[in-house]
Amino acid sequence: MASAKIPAQKVILCGDYGVGKSSIFRRFANDTFVASNDRKSTLGLDFYNKAFCSESGTDGHTHACQCPPISKLMVQLWDTGGMERVATVTSSYYKFSEAAILVYSVDNPDSFNSLANHLLEVASFAENAKIFLCGNKIDIITSDLVSNDDVDNFCEQCGIVSGIFKTSCKTGEGVNDMFDEIARVISTSSRSRHELLQLEQSFKLTTADIDSAEQQPDNCVC
Amino acid sequence: MDEEYDAIVLGTGLKECILSGMLSVSGKKVLHIDRNKYYGGESASITPLEELFEKYSTPVDPAYGRGRDWNVDLIPKFLMANGQLVKLLIHTGVTRYLEFKSCEGSYVYKGGKISKVPADEREALGSDLMGLFEKRRFKNFLVFVQEYDPADPKTWKDFDSRTQTTQQLYEKFGLDANTQDFTGHAIALYRDDEYLAKPAGDAMKRIKLYSESLARYGKSPYLYPMYGLGELPQGFARLSAIYGGTYMLDKQVDEIVMDAEGKVCGIRSGGEIAKCKQVYCDPTYVPERVRKTGQVIRCICLMDHPVPNTKDALSTQIIIPQKQVGRRSDIYVSVVSYTHQVAAKGWFVAMVSTTVETATPEEEIRPGLALLGPIRQKFVTVSDYYEALDPGQSTQLFISTSYDATTHFETTCLDVLDIFKRGTGEDFDFSKVKHNLGDEE
Numbered sequence: 001m002a003s004a005k006i007p008a009q010k011v012i013l014c015g016d017y018g019v020g021k022s023s024i025f026r027r028f029a030n031d032t033f034v035a036s037n038d039r040k041s042t043l044g045l046d047f048y049n050k051a052f053c054s055e056s057g058t059d060g061h062t063h064a065c066q067c068p069p070i071s072k073l074m075v076q077l078w079d080t081g082g083m084e085r086v087a088t089v090t091s092s093y094y095k096f097s098e099a100a101i102l103v104y105s106v107d108n109p110d111s112f113n114s115l116a117n118h119l120l121e122v123a124s125f126a127e128n129a130k131i132f133l134c135g136n137k138i139d140i141i142t143s144d145l146v147s148n149d150d151v152d153n154f155c156e157q158c159g160i161v162s163g164i165f166k167t168s169c170k171t172g173e174g175v176n177d178m179f180d181e182i183a184r185v186i187s188t189s190s191r192s193r194h195e196l197l198q199l200e201q202s203f204k205l206t207t208a209d210i211d212s213a214e215q216q217p218d219n220c221v222c
Numbered sequence: 223m224d225e226e227y228d229a230i231v232l233g234t235g236l237k238e239c240i241l242s243g244m245l246s247v248s249g250k251k252v253l254h255i256d257r258n259k260y261y262g263g264e265s266a267s268i269t270p271l272e273e274l275f276e277k278y279s280t281p282v283d284p285a286y287g288r289g290r291d292w293n294v295d296l297i298p299k300f301l302m303a304n305g306q307l308v309k310l311l312i313h314t315g316v317t318r319y320l321e322f323k324s325c326e327g328s329y330v331y332k333g334g335k336i337s338k339v340p341a342d343e344r345e346a347l348g349s350d351l352m353g354l355f356e357k358r359r360f361k362n363f364l365v366f367v368q369e370y371d372p373a374d375p376k377t378w379k380d381f382d383s384r385t386q387t388t389q390q391l392y393e394k395f396g397l398d399a400n401t402q403d404f405t406g407h408a409i410a411l412y413r414d415d416e417y418l419a420k421p422a423g424d425a426m427k428r429i430k431l432y433s434e435s436l437a438r439y440g441k442s443p444y445l446y447p448m449y450g451l452g453e454l455p456q457g458f459a460r461l462s463a464i465y466g467g468t469y470m471l472d473k474q475v476d477e478i479v480m481d482a483e484g485k486v487c488g489i490r491s492g493g494e495i496a497k498c499k500q501v502y503c504d505p506t507y508v509p510e511r512v513r514k515t516g517q518v519i520r521c522i523c524l525m526d527h528p529v530p531n532t533k534d535a536l537s538t539q540i541i542i543p544q545k546q547v548g549r550r551s552d553i554y555v556s557v558v559s560y561t562h563q564v565a566a567k568g569w570f571v572a573m574v575s576t577t578v579e580t581a582t583p584e585e586e587i588r589p590g591l592a593l594l595g596p597i598r599q600k601f602v603t604v605s606d607y608y609e610a611l612d613p614g615q616s617t618q619l620f621i622s623t624s625y626d627a628t629t630h631f632e633t634t635c636l637d638v639l640d641i642f643k644r645g646t647g648e649d650f651d652f653s654k655v656k657h658n659l660g661d662e663e
C-alpha cells in the first residue's frame with residue numbers, strides 16, 4: 001500500500017454512551033448514518049485511516065485528500081468499541097492519541113456534564129493529546145439545553161480546548177469541517193521531544209510472514 | 223445484566239481476555255465481568271506508582287518522579303518474538319493496538335557472574351561460557367537442531383527425537399554439564415531438569431523457537447509492550463467488545479449458579495442474576511473448585527540504574543539455572559525501564575521471581591537480587607499457584623491456571639487454547655477474525 005508509510009495520527013472519540021460517537025465514526029469512514037439505536041450501531045467499529053492534505057501557500061486549509069502526496073496527514077479515528085455502555089473504556093484506548101474529541105449530545109445535558117470525567121481520563125492517559133469539543137445531534141430542535149455559555153465555561157475551566165464544533169450525523173452537517181480543522185491543528189502541533197524519544201525504536205508486530213490479517217483500506221485516492 | 227449470554231467470563235486477566243476475545247469473535251454472546259474497577263486483574267500494570275506503594279502498605283516516597291509515568295507489572299513476562307502469543311496477537315489483529323520494543327539482552331548466570339546467552343553459531347564462537355573445543359561441539363549441536371526436520375529422516379543423522387532423550391542428544395554431541403545447563407534453561411527455557419529424561423523433540427522445538435525469535439528482531443528473542451504488560455489484556459478486551467462482548471467492571475460475583483444436573487446456568491451478583499450456558503474464570507473466582515499446587519515468589523525492585531554487567535541495557539532477562547545455585551527450579555530476573563514508558567525518566571523496574579521450594583522464599587531469590595546492584599525499593603509477593611480440580615466439560619465451568627514463574631507467555635497461551643478447545647469442542651478459527659467497518663449488515 002503506497003501511502004502506508006505516512007504515520008497515522010490517532011484521534012479518539014470520548015463521551016457517554018449514545019451521544020453519537022459511532023455515528024461520527026461512520027460519517028468519517030464512509031459517510032453513512034444508521035438510525036437504529038441498539039448495540040449494532042457500535043459493533044465492528046475499530047479504527048479507520050483517512051488522509052488529509054495541507055495546501056501549502058494558502059492559510060493551511062486541509063481537506064479530505066485528492067491531491068499529490070505532499071504534506072499528507074493520516075488521521076486515524078478510533079471508536080470506543082462500546083465499552084462505555086456499562087464499564088469504562090480501557091486505559092489503552094487513550095495511549096498514543098494525538099487528539100481526543102469529547103462528544104456530547106445537545107439534547108442531553110447529562111452527557112455534557114460528564115465531559116469533565118472523560119477529560120480527566122484523557123488527561124491521565126494521553127496528557128499531550130489535543131482536546132476538541134463536539135456537540136452532536138444539532139438536527140434535534142432543543143431550546144438551549146446546553147447553552148453556548150455552558151460550553152464557554154467548560155472550555156475556560158479546562159483551558160486547553162483546541163476547537164469547538166457542532167455536528168449532526170443525521171444530516172452530516174459540520175462533520176467534514178470538524179475533521180478538516182482537527183487535521184489542520186494536528187499537522188501544526190508537534191509532540192513533546194521526550195515522548196517521541198521514548199517511542200523511538202518501538203514498532204508494531206507485522207503480518208509480514210503470517211498472511212491472513214488484512215490491512216486497513218486506505219481510502220485516499222491520491 | 224438480566225439478559226442471557228452464551229458465556230460469562232469472570233476476571234479480566236490476560237487469559238480471560240484472550241478467551242473473551244476468541245469467544246466473541248466466534249459469534250458467542252459474551253458478558254465479561256471483573257470485581258476490580260480496572261482491567262487486567264493480576265495482569266494489570268499498576269499506575270500511578272502511589273497505588274503500588276499503597277498495595278504493599280508502604281509509605282509513598284516522592285523520590286520517584288511523577289507517579290503517572292509508572293506502569294508496574296505484577297507478573298513479569300516477555301513475549302517470544304516467534305511465540306504463541308505473538309501469533310495470537312497478529313492473527314486476531316490485536317497487534318494493531320500495541321507498540322513493542324525488543325528486549326536488549328538475554329543473559330545466563332554461571333559461577334557468580336552473568337554472560338550473554340549464545341543462541342546462534344556466531345554468538346557461540348564469541349561466548350565466554352565455553353572453552354574452544356566446547357564451542358565447536360556446541361556449534362555442531364546448534365546446526366544439527368536447526369536442520370533437524372521431524373518429517374524428514376534424512377536430517378536425523380541416526381537420532382530419533384521421538385524416542386531418544388535430550389540427555390542422549392547432549393551426549394551425542396559431547397556437550398559438557400555447563401553447556402547442557404545453559405542450553406536447557408536459558409535457551410530451551412525449562413524451569414527444572416525433568417526434560418533431560420524426556421524425548422528430545424520438545425527441547426529441539428524450544429531451541430528453534432528461541433533462535434527463530436532471535437532472528438526476528440535482533441538483540442534478543444524477547445519483546446515487551448510499551449506501557450507494560452497490562453496493555454495485552456486490554457487489547458483483547460477491545461477485540462471482544464468490538465465483536466459484541468459486554469464489559470462490566472467493579473462488579474462483585476457472589477455465586478456461580480448451577481442447575482439440577484450440576485451444570486452452570488448463571489452467575490449472581492447481589493440480587494441480580496445473569497443467565498448463561500458457560501462460565502470461564504480465573505481461580506480467584508472459584509476458590510472451592512481449585513487446588514493449590516505450589517507457590518511463586520516475585521520481588522519488584524525499583525532502581526535508578528541498569529543492571530551491572532549488561533552493557534547498560536534498558537531491558538534484560540537473566541536466567542539463573544537451578545544447578546548454579548543448588549536449587550530445583552530456576553530463578554528469573556527481568557528488567558524493563560523508562561524506555562518502555564513503565565517508569566519515570568532514568569528509572570528501572572527489575573523483577574526477581576522463582577517457584578518457591580522452602581519455608582523462607584525471600585532467601586531463595588537472594589542470588590537474583592545480588593545481581594542488581596543497589597535497590598531503592600523492594601515489594602515482595604508470595605502467591606499461591608492454583609489449578610482447576612476438573613477440566614470443566616461436565617459442569618461447563620472452565621477455570622484457568624494461575625500464572626506460573628516462567629518469564630514468557632508460551633504456557634499462558636497453551637492454557638488458553640486448551641480451555642477454548644474444551645469449552646467449544648474445536649480449535650480457534652482465526653479466519654473468523656475480520657476487521658471491517660461493521661457496515662455490511
Ligand SMILES: Nc1nc2c(ncn2[C@@H]2O[C@H](COP(=O)(O)OP(=O)(O)O)[C@@H](O)[C@H]2O)c(=O)[nH]1
Nearest residue numbers: 017018019020021022023035037137168169170
Ligand atoms: N437525530 C440524530 N440522531 C443521532 C445523531 N447522531 C447519532 N444519533 C443516534 O443516536 C443513537 C446513538 O448513536 P451512537 O453513534 O451509537 O452513539 P455512541 O454510543 O456514542 O456510539 C443512534 O440511534 C444514532 O442513530 C444525530 O446527529 N442526530
Ligand SMILES: [Mg+2]
Nearest residue numbers: 021022042082
Ligand atoms: Mg458507540
